[in-house]
Amino acid sequence: MDVKEAVKQRHSVRQYKPLPIEPDAKERLAALVKECNTESGLNIQLICNDPECFNTFLAHYGKFKNADNYFAMVGKKSMKDLDELVGYYGQKLVLEAQMLGLNTCWVAGTYGKGKCKASLPADEKIVCVISLGYGENTGSEHKSKPVEKLCDVAEADMPDWFKEGLEAALLAPTALNQQKFHVSLKDGEPVITTKKGPMTKIDLGITKYNFEVVSGHKCKKN
Numbered sequence: 001m002d003v004k005e006a007v008k009q010r011h012s013v014r015q016y017k018p019l020p021i022e023p024d025a026k027e028r029l030a031a032l033v034k035e036c037n038t039e040s041g042l043n044i045q046l047i048c049n050d051p052e053c054f055n056t057f058l059a060h061y062g063k064f065k066n067a068d069n070y071f072a073m074v075g076k077k078s079m080k081d082l083d084e085l086v087g088y089y090g091q092k093l094v095l096e097a098q099m100l101g102l103n104t105c106w107v108a109g110t111y112g113k114g115k116c117k118a119s120l121p122a123d124e125k126i127v128c129v130i131s132l133g134y135g136e137n138t139g140s141e142h143k144s145k146p147v148e149k150l151c152d153v154a155e156a157d158m159p160d161w162f163k164e165g166l167e168a169a170l171l172a173p174t175a176l177n178q179q180k181f182h183v184s185l186k187d188g189e190p191v192i193t194t195k196k197g198p199m200t201k202i203d204l205g206i207t208k209y210n211f212e213v214v215s216g217h218k219c220k221k222n
């Protein structure tokens with residue numbers, strides 16, 4: 001499976017088989033976590049075999065099962081763009097996991113923040129976690145807003161790479177499936193922005209990563 005296929009096949013999965021992550025997959029993900037941390041300055045941690053983080057009322061209510069493995073998305077409180085970086089690098093890990101036959105779910109609310117096993121220096125915080133495992137199912141495609149609401153470029157003016165990137169942006173997971181992002185084209189470069197709101201900056205990072213990895217074009221800084 002290549003990354004374009006991974007973008008299409010990834011859906012949130014909350015119920016996992018009671019299986020540990022295969023050693024090769026774990027090693028690959030641990031290496032990628034290291035790479036992401038070096039590049040971004042984040043302190044992402046891969047935590048395995050911890051049944052406690054999702055052993056809370058909210059997690060059970062949210063139908064999580066055997067969610068014993070997760071990425072803890074940690075970074076310095078003072079970091080500019082902390083949420084966006086978490087989104088961007090988290091999605092890189094999510095797509096790698098998908099290519100390794102694993103399923104994932106971004107989780108900012110329905111887990112036990114106080115029970116999370118991440119090591120947390122005083123100047124850092126957990127932004128969210130991403131659960132990880134071999135799914136009992138493969139999830140299902142989310143409903144998307146009409147493309148005209150999310151992009152102001154006329155189809156006739158879209159280069160092929162932009163169309164592909166836009167399709168990947170529409171497939172990006174967003175908190176509560178809110179899709180508050182907007183995709184545009186300025187001087188031949190893609191620009192993705194977001195409306196204000198809870199978790200929209202995490203969503204923005206996720207959406208930018210999906211767009212960039214599929215289109216091969218970097219988004220303009222904003």
Ligand SMILES: Cc1cc2nc3c(=O)[nH]c(=O)nc-3n(C[C@H](O)[C@H](O)[C@H](O)COP(=O)(O)O)c2cc1C
Pocket residue numbers: 010011012014062105106107108109110111128139140141142171172173174175176177199202203206
């Ligand atoms: C930043 C973020 C936070 C999320 N938090 C939760 C959560 O607390 N609990 C949960 O069950 N799902 C959570 N989700 C998953 C979304 O509900 C899901 O991604 C969205 O409905 C789109 O569906 P899809 O991931 O299958 O494409 C979160 C997603 C994102 C991106």
